[in-house]
Amino acid sequence: MKHLSFLNKYFYKYKWWIIPGIIFVIISNIFGVVPAQVVGHAFNLITENIAIYQLFNGFNRQQVIYDIFSYSLFFFGILILIMYLIRGLFLFFMRQTIILMSRHIEYDMKNEIYAHYQKLSLGFYRRNNTGDLMNRATEDVNRVRMYVGPAIMYTINTAVLFCLIIYFMFDVNSTLAIYCLLPLPVLVITIYYVNTLINNKSEKIQEQLSKLSSFVQERFSGIRVIKSYVREDQTQAVFAQESNAYKTNAMSLVKVQALFYPSMLLLVGLSTILTVYIGGKQVIDGAITPGNIAEFIVYVNQLTFPVTMLGWVTTLIQRAAASQKRINEFLQLAPDITSNNTETPEFEGKISFKNVSFTYPDTGIEAIKDINFEIEKGKFLAIIGRTGSGKSTLANLIMRMYDVDSGKIEIDGKELKGLNLNNYRDQIGFVPQEVFLFSDTIKNNIAFGLSAVEDGQVEQAAKNAAVYNNIIDFDLKFETMLGERGITLSGGQKQRVSIARALIKEPKILIFDDCLSAVDTKTEEEILSNLGKIMKGKTSVLIAHRISTIKNADKIIVLDNGRIIEQGTHDELLKNNGAYAEMHDNQLLEEENS
Incomplete structure (x- = not known):
């Protein structure tokens, strides 16, 4: 009893x-x-x-x-x-x-x-x-x-x-x-x-x-x-x-x-x-x-x-x-992530990692090791690296899905652990690597992050994500019901609906976790062009595998085995003739062969 x-x-x-x-x-x-x-x-x-x-x-x-x-x-x-x-x-x-x-x-x-x-x-x-x-x-x-x-x-x-x-x-x-x-x-x-x-x-x-x-x-x-x-x-x-x-x-x-x-x-x-x-x-x-x-x-x-x-x-x-x-x-389980701060400031988007290391508690895998970098507000940061290098872990740490083991993450000069978590996440637009859509209408999936939607907001977000033309081709257009996990749509369409869901929030910080892999090059360029207009003056973090996706970034971080091995602009990294330049040459060779 x-x-x-x-x-x-x-x-x-x-x-x-x-x-x-x-x-x-x-x-x-x-x-x-x-x-x-x-x-x-x-x-x-x-x-x-x-x-x-x-x-x-x-x-x-x-x-x-x-x-x-x-x-x-x-x-x-x-x-x-x-x-x-x-x-x-x-x-x-x-x-x-x-x-x-x-x-x-x-x-x-x-x-x-x-x-x-x-x-x-x-x-x-x-x-x-x-x-x-x-x-x-x-x-x-x-x-x-x-x-x-x-x-x-x-x-x-x-x-x-x-x-x-x-x-x-x-x-x-x-x-x-x-x-x-x-x-x-x-x-x-x-x-x-x-x-x-x-x-x-x-x-x-x-x-x-x-x-x-x-x-x-x-x-x-x-x-x-x-x-x-x-x-x-x-x-x-x-x-x-x-x-x-x-x-x-x-x-x-x-x-x-x-x-x-x-x-x-x-x-x-x-x-x-x-x-x-x-x-x-x-x-x-x-x-x-x-x-x-x-x-x-x-x-x-x-x-x-x-x-x-x-x-x-x-x-x-x-x-x-x-x-x-x-x-x-x-x-009786206490949440690992807690937040007692009730303040609700608007963030500018400056992100700093100071000697950050993180090990997944379930597996014991050390995913991030002594990471140091800083991105000023309104800048475009790109993260690239081989599979398993720690790219998605960085995104999760910025979102504070996990707390770091050592070091600290600062947002606008304040430690992330001390911020009002709900207020902070509410100002972030996040597009995960594994897209998840609800068994609901396309409209409700796009407007998921908003409590109230104004006329034209959903349609504009769909245009910015280059998925508007696909949606209006459906019989019910934005009222089209999606199957479980969005099975009604193709892989590329699901990714773009997910991107529209993040863009409609007009976030202070936008994180793309390798979410452009299922779209063609032309659509990718359209999305990035729209993104440049929407996120002007706001911080963007883009994780990618294709160098063509990130070449216009203000700063590019190259990860390998949880460590930063190179960072700089596209041109600077090519001049260094290091790991980034090697990836660039390999991808050019693949494109020529294809």
């Missing part, structure tokens, strides 16, 4: 739902137990009136006795019906408070989890797959809801009903009550033993379900690759294997439950047999009436449902505890 203690704050928040719910539970159970006493009185009335009726056999008074007897039974029947109607009404009120409360808690939990996910740094998403994150926010939360709703409701209901029945049993006859309750200790031991089994099996089921969800999500995202390599049968076989593992774990839990419930019903049946046997002896001794036996049988049968629910509730609690443990694992 220690993992479920996380939910106490929600119980306190919704205390005015729980308290009335408990009151409704108590009232409904009172009207559920009292009819047993009415049945006892009615049974006594039947036995007594049958004897009187037979005593007046042959007399005119016999019909009067019969009428009184009939009216009395009718009265008792109506009384029991009214009591059960009142019980049903309060059971309805009980569900309207406790079950509705559980839905509110589910809503709050999902919002809290999603909000916390968004606070966590990029490294968190590198370590965890999407399927597992989704499972914890949906399936696990649903299992917790079953605890805060049905499980708590039936637990309170069972506890109240059990206390009332025990009280009335001992009030009638303590000896008979003790015999009726003899099987209960065995039941408690059984539940205690089964709890551990259910908890262990529930955790295995949830872990396997996360693996299954992750597998399906990943395969659907990569369906194009699967079809290209004709691996449908192979992925189907792996899915069947994972599904079989889930089925095996689930069936193992079902087997435990299948033995658990009949065992409980057997113990309840044993209580009924003891009631009839011991109660019969008590009637012979004159200690109780036959009506008391009927009353006790009703009590025992009333205990059948709570005892049966006890097993189900136990399962719900154990599975909820396993799910809440998984949820807490992520909720």
Whole structure:
């Protein structure tokens, strides 16, 4: 239960739902137990009136006795019906408070989890797959809801009903009550033993379900690759294997439950047999009436449902505890990147790296080593280098997706760690290497970074990104819906829509992370020409592989194995006759050969 203690704050928040719910539970159970006493009185009335009726056999008074007897039974029947109607009404009120409360808690939990996910740094998403994150926010939360709703409701209901029945049993006859309750200790031991089994099996089921969800999500995202390599049968076989593992774990839990419930019903049946046997002896001794036996049988049968629910509730609690443990694992994670500054200045765009080194915490790879450079506001910085040289890492560090291990990054002379992160990122336009578009309209994808869009803004951004003519060729133009990850568009079109999304913000700093690789040379020149007009007086950082893309940059940095090996303008680097000049000559040779 220690993992479920996380939910106490929600119980306190919704205390005015729980308290009335408990009151409704108590009232409904009172009207559920009292009819047993009415049945006892009615049974006594039947036995007594049958004897009187037979005593007046042959007399005119016999019909009067019969009428009184009939009216009395009718009265008792109506009384029991009214009591059960009142019980049903309060059971309805009980569900309207406790079950509705559980839905509110589910809503709050999902919002809290999603909000916390968004606070966590990029490294968190590198370590965890999407399927597992989704499972914890949906399936696990649903299992917790079953605890805060049905499980708590039936637990309170069972506890109240059990206390009332025990009280009335001992009030009638303590000896008979003790015999009726003899099987209960065995039941408690059984539940205690089964709890551990259910908890262990529930955790295995949830872990396997996360693996299954992750597998399906990943395969659907990569369906194009699967079809290209004709691996449908192979992925189907792996899915069947994972599904079989889930089925095996689930069936193992079902087997435990299948033995658990009949065992409980057997113990309840044993209580009924003891009631009839011991109660019969008590009637012979004159200690109780036959009506008391009927009353006790009703009590025992009333205990059948709570005892049966006890097993189900136990399962719900154990599975909820396993799910809440998984949820807490992520909720207790503190974000690596934090920002307490609330100031919202406008940045000019001067960027300085001073002895910056960075190692990825997940892999231990030292991506950046002792980097020093400075770019003045409004200048155009280009970064070039071989694959794995650290270019994208530099972009991530400028965006403060990670914090540096040593050294410091300054923006306008202020250390990046001390800035208001949301305000800073809001003034940056970022086009990632791996383009991501949402399953939404082209218009909404371009306007994603703005809270409000003015007329013509989206169209102008599309023109600046050289994708306007492609968009207007679609039937629905800017209202065209994109498939998952923008699958409707070609690679080049996706990149240009992503560029338009960054340009529409009119950012103070613009970062292009090798995002022109999928466009042809002519389109690239058009985009760069437009970029020169838009970003005039603003800082631009362009990561590229093609030298033709960056030759007009104010400063070019050449990276190799995480270190700066050369920096300067295009002409200066060619004169140095170093690594940059070698790349330039190789690319010219490739172009001539092609």
